[in-house]
Structures are given as C-alpha cells and as structure tokens.
Amino acid sequence: DIQMTQSPSSLSASVGDRLTITCRASQSISSYLNWYQQKPGKAPKLLIYTASSLQSGVPSRFSGSGSGTDFTLTISSLQPEDFATYYCQQSYTTPWTFGQGTKVEIK
C-alpha cells in the first residue's frame, strides 16, 4: 500500500492567516492526489482533486500543488468556517489511502 504522511498533525491559527499543509507519498503518485475537509460529526468534503483542481463550489482561497511524492494544500486567508480536519488521499492505485489528517484549530 502507498503510505500518505501529512504534516503537521495539528496546528493553531488565526482568522486571516495563510496556512499550508503538506502531504508526502511513500512512492510517486503523479498528480493523483485529492484533499478533503471534514468538520466534526460530518462527512468529508472534496476540496481539491488531481493535486490542483478546485472542486466546484469550493472557495478560491483553497489551492493545491505538487506532483510525484510531495503535495501541499494552501488556504490563503483562513476563515472561521475553515477550522476543521484536512485529509489527503491518493488515487494512483487501489487501495486508495488517506493521510492521518491535519486538525486546524483556532488560536
């Protein structure tokens, strides 16, 4: 299985901050990397697919980049509704695998 490692596991930030979350794959996955946001008690929501494509309806403050083994999710200006847990997921090959999650908390 391809292992996905996110960093950091958690962070505290303020509204308006620029935020970057990193995801590293244990082998090259080309650009087959997706990002999801999950709020407590809710299902995950797709934010970014194929490393950098913004899912319809997702605010433009979210962006993704990377290819091969290293990827980033950036939130340009953190909003109150962005406090959540973020997961990366590779779809290069089954079994699809997720990172362990990055919890973004209010500072």
Next chain:
Amino acid sequence: QITLKESGPTLVKPTQTLTLTCTFSGFSLSTSGVGVGWIRQPPGKALEWLALIYWDDDKRYSPSLKSRLTITKDTSKNQVLLKMTNMDPVDTATYYCARSARSGTYSWMADYWGQGTLVTVSS
C-alpha cells in the same frame, strides 16, 4: 442533485456479519467512469478506504480486509451493498459510502459522500 445514504444495523455482535446498504440518487452506476466506494472512520481516528465497485462491475478491496469484504451493486435499485464478515470491536466506526468519479483518463476522487452510519461492535 446527487445524494447517498447508508443504512444498516447500528449494533452488531462480535463474529457476526455486517451488511450495509448505500442507496443513492442523481447518478447511475451504469455510467462509464463512475463507482461507489466504502470508507470507514473509527471514533477520533483517520479515514480508512475499504472497497470500491465500478460501473463495469470491477471490484477493488483493501488488501488487509479483502478476505472479509464483499461489495455488490444493484443498478436497478441504485444500491451498493457491503458485507463484512467476522465483525470485531475494532471494526467499530462510522461507515461512509461515497460516489467515485473519474476526471480525465485516470484521476479518481470521492466527490459525493453519504452522511455516514455509526456501527458499534459489542456483545
């Protein structure tokens, strides 16, 4: 509008077989480039991908659980079933079904999710 909803028992006993149903609307599982998968999340833990069935009936499983899982579809009823045998307390989790869609030639993502159903394994 695409929706998915999971249904099944909320409590199962150890060694029993769990059967979950995902009932969906707004898309067809006979359309090329579409699949429905199952993902679970133990309380307070990360997401774990379990299985996926494609429009052409190709099926993929998590290797660590493959011997215990069976995924099937009923296209006429817009349903996907997941069976998991020999349930154990460590299988206690929220189970989600999600539509998987292909973008371009090879890129896949889970773009619509059900609300999830919490399954507790306890005697």
